[in-house]
Amino acid sequence: MQFKEALKRVHRHIDDHFKEHLKQVQEYVRQPSISADGTGIHETAEMTKGFIEKLGGTAKTVPTDGWPVVYGELSSGAEKTLLIYGMYDVQPVEEEAGMWIVPPFDGKIVSTEPFGKCLVNRGAYNTKGPLRAFFNACQSILEMGGKLPVNLIFVIEGEEELGSIHLPQFVKKCQKELAKADAMFFSDAAQDMKGKVIMELGVKGIIYLDLICQGGKWGGPTKRGIHSSAAAWVDSPVWRLLWALTSMKSSDGKIVVKDFYENVTPPSPEEEELLKRLEKTFDEKTVLEEMDVLCFSDDLHGIEALKRYLYSPTINLDGIWAGHIGAGTKTVLPHVANAKVDIRLVPHMGTEETLQKFKNHLKKHGFADIKVVVHDCYPWSHVSVKEKVVQAMIQAYRAHGHEPEIWPWMGGSAPFYLFNQPPLSLPYVVGGLGHAGRAHSPNEYFVVEGIRDNEKSVATFLYEYAYGKEE
Amino acid sequence: MQFKEALKRVHRHIDDHFKEHLKQVQEYVRQPSISADGTGIHETAEMTKGFIEKLGGTAKTVPTDGWPVVYGELSSGAEKTLLIYGMYDVQPVEEEAGMWIVPPFDGKIVSTEPFGKCLVNRGAYNTKGPLRAFFNACQSILEMGGKLPVNLIFVIEGEEELGSIHLPQFVKKCQKELAKADAMFFSDAAQDMKGKVIMELGVKGIIYLDLICQGGKWGGPTKRGIHSSAAAWVDSPVWRLLWALTSMKSSDGKIVVKDFYENVTPPSPEEEELLKRLEKTFDEKTVLEEMDVLCFSDDLHGIEALKRYLYSPTINLDGIWAGHIGAGTKTVLPHVANAKVDIRLVPHMGTEETLQKFKNHLKKHGFADIKVVVHDCYPWSHVSVKEKVVQAMIQAYRAHGHEPEIWPWMGGSAPFYLFNQPPLSLPYVVGGLGHAGRAHSPNEYFVVEGIRDNEKSVATFLYEYAYGKEE
Numbered sequence: 001m002q003f004k005e006a007l008k009r010v011h012r013h014i015d016d017h018f019k020e021h022l023k024q025v026q027e028y029v030r031q032p033s034i035s036a037d038g039t040g041i042h043e044t045a046e047m048t049k050g051f052i053e054k055l056g057g058t059a060k061t062v063p064t065d066g067w068p069v070v071y072g073e074l075s076s077g078a079e080k081t082l083l084i085y086g087m088y089d090v091q092p093v094e095e096e097a098g099m100w101i102v103p104p105f106d107g108k109i110v111s112t113e114p115f116g117k118c119l120v121n122r123g124a125y126n127t128k129g130p131l132r133a134f135f136n137a138c139q140s141i142l143e144m145g146g147k148l149p150v151n152l153i154f155v156i157e158g159e160e161e162l163g164s165i166h167l168p169q170f171v172k173k174c175q176k177e178l179a180k181a182d183a184m185f186f187s188d189a190a191q192d193m194k195g196k197v198i199m200e201l202g203v204k205g206i207i208y209l210d211l212i213c214q215g216g217k218w219g220g221p222t223k224r225g226i227h228s229s230a231a232a233w234v235d236s237p238v239w240r241l242l243w244a245l246t247s248m249k250s251s252d253g254k255i256v257v258k259d260f261y262e263n264v265t266p267p268s269p270e271e272e273e274l275l276k277r278l279e280k281t282f283d284e285k286t287v288l289e290e291m292d293v294l295c296f297s298d299d300l301h302g303i304e305a306l307k308r309y310l311y312s313p314t315i316n317l318d319g320i321w322a323g324h325i326g327a328g329t330k331t332v333l334p335h336v337a338n339a340k341v342d343i344r345l346v347p348h349m350g351t352e353e354t355l356q357k358f359k360n361h362l363k364k365h366g367f368a369d370i371k372v373v374v375h376d377c378y379p380w381s382h383v384s385v386k387e388k389v390v391q392a393m394i395q396a397y398r399a400h401g402h403e404p405e406i407w408p409w410m411g412g413s414a415p416f417y418l419f420n421q422p423p424l425s426l427p428y429v430v431g432g433l434g435h436a437g438r439a440h441s442p443n444e445y446f447v448v449e450g451i452r453d454n455e456k457s458v459a460t461f462l463y464e465y466a467y468g469k470e471e
Numbered sequence: 472m473q474f475k476e477a478l479k480r481v482h483r484h485i486d487d488h489f490k491e492h493l494k495q496v497q498e499y500v501r502q503p504s505i506s507a508d509g510t511g512i513h514e515t516a517e518m519t520k521g522f523i524e525k526l527g528g529t530a531k532t533v534p535t536d537g538w539p540v541v542y543g544e545l546s547s548g549a550e551k552t553l554l555i556y557g558m559y560d561v562q563p564v565e566e567e568a569g570m571w572i573v574p575p576f577d578g579k580i581v582s583t584e585p586f587g588k589c590l591v592n593r594g595a596y597n598t599k600g601p602l603r604a605f606f607n608a609c610q611s612i613l614e615m616g617g618k619l620p621v622n623l624i625f626v627i628e629g630e631e632e633l634g635s636i637h638l639p640q641f642v643k644k645c646q647k648e649l650a651k652a653d654a655m656f657f658s659d660a661a662q663d664m665k666g667k668v669i670m671e672l673g674v675k676g677i678i679y680l681d682l683i684c685q686g687g688k689w690g691g692p693t694k695r696g697i698h699s700s701a702a703a704w705v706d707s708p709v710w711r712l713l714w715a716l717t718s719m720k721s722s723d724g725k726i727v728v729k730d731f732y733e734n735v736t737p738p739s740p741e742e743e744e745l746l747k748r749l750e751k752t753f754d755e756k757t758v759l760e761e762m763d764v765l766c767f768s769d770d771l772h773g774i775e776a777l778k779r780y781l782y783s784p785t786i787n788l789d790g791i792w793a794g795h796i797g798a799g800t801k802t803v804l805p806h807v808a809n810a811k812v813d814i815r816l817v818p819h820m821g822t823e824e825t826l827q828k829f830k831n832h833l834k835k836h837g838f839a840d841i842k843v844v845v846h847d848c849y850p851w852s853h854v855s856v857k858e859k860v861v862q863a864m865i866q867a868y869r870a871h872g873h874e875p876e877i878w879p880w881m882g883g884s885a886p887f888y889l890f891n892q893p894p895l896s897l898p899y900v901v902g903g904l905g906h907a908g909r910a911h912s913p914n915e916y917f918v919v920e921g922i923r924d925n926e927k928s929v930a931t932f933l934y935e936y937a938y939g940k941e942e
Binding site: 228246253297320331342412440 | 506507508562563565566567570632633634675677679686687688690691692693694695696697698699700701702703704705706707709710713714716717718720722724762763764765766767768771776779780781783784785787788789790791792793794795796797798799800801802803804805806808809811813815846847881882883884909910911912913
């Protein structure tokens with residue numbers, strides 16, 4: 001029980017220095033790092049490298065064919081080594097103009113109902129806020145005890161929001177170094193708006209692609225939008241794209257791409273067990289409220305809603321555009337129409353296999369001319385609740401008075417397969433206390449007191465992982 | 472034959488002063504007048520009013536609930552009075568950024584193949600170029616002969632590109648003044664890229680509307696885009712809009728809104744006669760080339776293509792947008808999706824009746840929540856080839872060595888019904904020599920030598936209308 005005394009001192013240190021810690025978080029999120037257009041990417045990579053060096057580690061920015069990965073090592077001669085996988089990039093903000101209550105990169109603290117003070121900024125939640133809080137926690141451990149309970153390896157990438165396109169390059173290159181790790185950790189703010197801790201053990205796979213339909217041999221204007229009076233005898237790339245899309249998903253929500261659901265598998269016995277427990281505490285009202293949504297698809301409830309969420313693949317339209325956009329009227333027959341599509345994969349759907357089915361569908365339905373540009377494409381991954389690193393996080397939550405609600409999967413995607421699947425085969429956990437919200441939305445936030453709790457909880461997690469007894 | 476001598480002197484005057492005339496056209500088109508957002512509208516109205524005063528007429532800007540109408544009178548004690556209906560507004564340019572070879576309001580003269588020198592500017596063709604050329608022609612007549620062969624009434628509106636929303640207000644208000652007119656004239660550049668003169672006797676009706684689909688009681692995010700992982704259990708306003716749209720028009724191009732074609736009527740005997748003649752000279756290759764289109768819908772040719780063009784109603788998608796637009800990837804489930812739709816009406820489809828069928832369709836198919844915002848809505852109109860004002864234009868073309876190709880209808884729309892239908896019941900004609908192109912597109916142009924021919928031809932038309940013998 002010796003480590004619990006050390007931990008108490010660390011928690012006190014976090015309390016005593018929280019003002020400075022909060023400033024560090026604000027400073028980090030204020031630095032834009034939009035991977036979609038490159039804004040502030042290199043500045044943020046350097047800043048992140050500096051955080052590792054400040055802890056006494058060694059760090060470098062490793063170039064890839066895209067944005068660099070920040071790689072670092074911090075050895076404390078401990079028995080175990082934890083790989084800290086993180087991201088320093090954030091989502092774009094441009095189409096949210098006018099919807100932010102404060103500018104998205106001002107790092108403002110805003111009083112809001114019902115959470116009190118919140119840090120409102122792009123990346124406050126997803127995920128520069130939790131990442132910087134992790135560094136703060138390490139700083140407090142070092143300042144109190146002299147060394148960390150585990151060795152750390154840092155892999156902080158700048159392309160997570162682009163689908164981690166070049167992270168495989170990096171992992172391949174640095175495989176030997178990464179193999180020293182025993183488990184992987186991804187920093188998060190895991191409490192919902194009611195304070196309940198949510199823990200998710202699996203991530204879905206994702207394929208993100210653009211569809212581009214332009215006039216050509218099949219018809220339509222080939223080079224420019226033309227006067228819409230021509231629509232009586234000239235075909236439209238916009239209608240064509242809409243017909244292609246709606247041929248894939250019927251208005252009852254079913255995906256009708258041939259064999260799309262072929263390899264989808266039902267929950268495993270361990271997952272069925274977790275689902276039974278989850279059902280008891282699942283608070284659908286809060287989940288809906290957090291999303292500003294009035295009802296689930298098909299007005300589902302309880303276990304049915306959960307199963308739909310966790311075990312359904314999706315074809316989502318992230319964006320679509322063509323022709324005249326905005327105010328007023330312009331009578332034009334556009335020459336090109338664009339859609340941005342993400343496909344989420346559940347077990348055991350394969351990425352290449354699914355992409356092929358998608359492309360075959362276009363071909364079979366006469367839309368072979370529609371261009372498919374794949375941005376990213378990676379598989380799902382999953383960890384057992386029995387893994388030591390997962391149990392350490394559960395113990396940490398309990399030490400702070402929280403019984404986590406465990407979800408066998410999450411709806412989102414992350415490239416954990418790179419660490420979780422062979423050759424590295426690392427178990428992993430995602431977590432940390434605190435409530436934050438509106439990822440990928442205007443007014444993304446992290447509750448200020450949640451940042452404090454987050455720092456304390458990740459310190460506890462590190463000690464639990466190093467010294468804690470398994471249940 | 473006296474007037475033909477006067478006309479020769481006018482033509483010579485145009486030649487001698489063409490350099491200044493061209494400058495006048497450049498100056499006019501350089502002044503932006505984008506009715507969609509109001510850019511330069513008032514400046515252009517004042518400028519246009521000045522043109523009428525410069526000719527010795529009286530003019531005023533008449534306020535409406537939208538942009539003002541420039542109204543003017545210029546009496547020469549002639550027997551006949553011509554109502555000059557025109558527009559001083561132009562289409563927006565924003566989504567054409569980067570596609571113009573010169574800035575869209577620089578009034579640049581550019582040498583292009585195969586036309587030689589062209590004025591390249593928004594509005595050069597549609598229709599500030601031809602309108603200013605008409606003023607130039609009048610100026611030359613006045614400077615040579617002292618008075619015009621007809622009295623003129625000017626109605627130059629600033630909302631044509633918005634569907635002439637408030638022109639009915641104006642026409643109602645000034646009905647007494649307008650009733651003095653014997654016919655209406657609309658200035659155009661009527662030669663195709665091969666030099667053939669095209670004359671169109673009818674215009675289609677139009678309904679322009681926005682469709683807005685937002686999350687609500689039916690499902691979907693209600694206030695903001697949310698993380699796209701939610702797409703597994705939250706409905707999408709984007710998919711919903713696409714399903715609504717594709718429920719109206721099937722992938723074979725047929726409009727499947729109930730009774731949509733109900734009142735569509737076949738060509739009249741006079742029109743059948745015109746079609747037979749038109750078929751002989753119809754140059755489909757040039758028509759396609761002018762639009763940068765490789766084939767007509769369903770690979771139609773000849774009379775079949777013509778009939779489809781002239782007698783088919785359309786539902787065109789002028790624009791569509793939702794969610795993340797542009798570069799990179801953003802995984803978002805958007806809360807709102809928008810479409811801009813124009814419906815073209817052929818005889819004898821009614822505007823209100825058609826709009827009602829459209830709305831009923833949405834309701835019947837479960838899309839009653841999709842908001843319909845009507846921007847403009849007006850009926851078709853038509854004139855007989857036998858009308859004196861039409862014959863005067865035909866004679867003018869012949870006097871300049873051109874036999875016009877007469878089309879019973881055009882694909883586009885114009886609010887001629889305001890003058891053509893009771894109580895005014897004016898016959899009308901649209902015309903003028905010269906080739907111009909790319910209306911509503913980047914690099915809109917008017918061939919410089921065509922401007923000269925245009926001025927001469929409209930002078931001829933005025934004399935033919937005043938003094939010419941009917942065939």
